[in-house]
Amino acid sequence: MENTLIAAFLGLIEGLTEFIPVSSTGHLLLAGHFLGFDSPGRTFEVVIQLGAVLAILTVYAGKLWRVASTMHSDPASARFVASVLLAFVPAVVVGVLAHDIIKTVLFETPILIAVMLILGGFVLLVIDRVAPESVHEEAMALPFRKALIIGFIQCLAMIPGVSRSGATIVGARMLGVGKRASAEFSFFLSMPTMAGAFAYDLYKSRDVLDFSAVLDIGVGFAMAFVSAVLVVRWTLDFVSRNGFAIFGWWRIIVGGGALILLLLGF
DSSP: HHHHHHHHHHHHHHHHHTTTTTHHHHHHHOOOOOOTTTOGGGGGHHHHHHHHHHHHHHHHHHHHHHHHHTTTTTTHHHHHHHHHHHHHHHHHHHHHHHHHHHTTTGOOOOOOOOOOHHHHHHHHHHHHHOOOOOOBBGGGGHHHHHHHHHHHHHGGGGGGGHHHHHHHEEEEEEEEHHHHHHHHHHHHHHHHHHHHHHHHHHTTTTTTOOOOHHHHHHHHHHHHHHHHHHHHHHHHHHHHHHSSSSHHHHHHHHHHHHHHHHHTTT
C-alpha cells in the first residue's frame, strides 16, 4: 500500500511538471531518491511518461486532426509538420548515441540533478528579462531554421534537471518567439520527442523491465495523465500573462533544498 501511494505521488509529479519548465525527470528522480522508491529497470519511470504523452495528444486532438487531414492540401499544415519533425531530428541522433550514458550515469547522480535545477532556474529568471522582442507569435509558423535550432537546444534536456520544456522555451524566446508560442511549440515538439524516448527506452530496457508491480505502474500512469491534462490547459494562459519567472524561483528553491539534503547525506 505504501508503494502504491508513493507511485501515485510520483505520477502526480510527472504530470504536473512535464509541460512546465522545471524538469519532470529531475523532480521524479529526486523524489524517488528521497522516498526510497526503487523501480527495477526504471520500468515505472519509463511507462508513466506515456501518460503524459497521451495527455498532450488528448488536449490537442482537434488541432492535430485538422493538421493531419489537411496536410495534403494546405501548405501551412504541411510546413508545420515538417518544422516539428525537423526539430525532432537532433534528439533522435543524440538520444540514440548517448542513451547508455544518460541512463547509467546522469540519471544516477542526484547532486548533478539538483545543481542543474538551480542553474536552470537562474537562466529562466534572466531570460524573462532579456529575451528579444517577439517576432513570431504563431507556433505553427516558425521558420525551419529556428525550429531546427530549438531542436538542438532541446538536446540539453538529456541532462536530468535541465528540463525539456525549459530548454525549448528558452531557446525559442531567445530566437524571438513569443511567450505563448514558445510554450505551444514546446508542447507540439514534446509529442514525437516523448513518444520516441518512450519507445526507445522500452526497447533498450526490454531485458530488465519488471512489470511485477502492475498496480503501482497503473496508478502512476493514471495520475500522470490526469494531472498533465490539467497543466497543459492552464500553462498557455498563465505564461502569456506572467512569463516564466515563477518557474525559475521554483527550480531554485527545489534544487537548493535537494542539494542541502544530499550534502547532509540524505
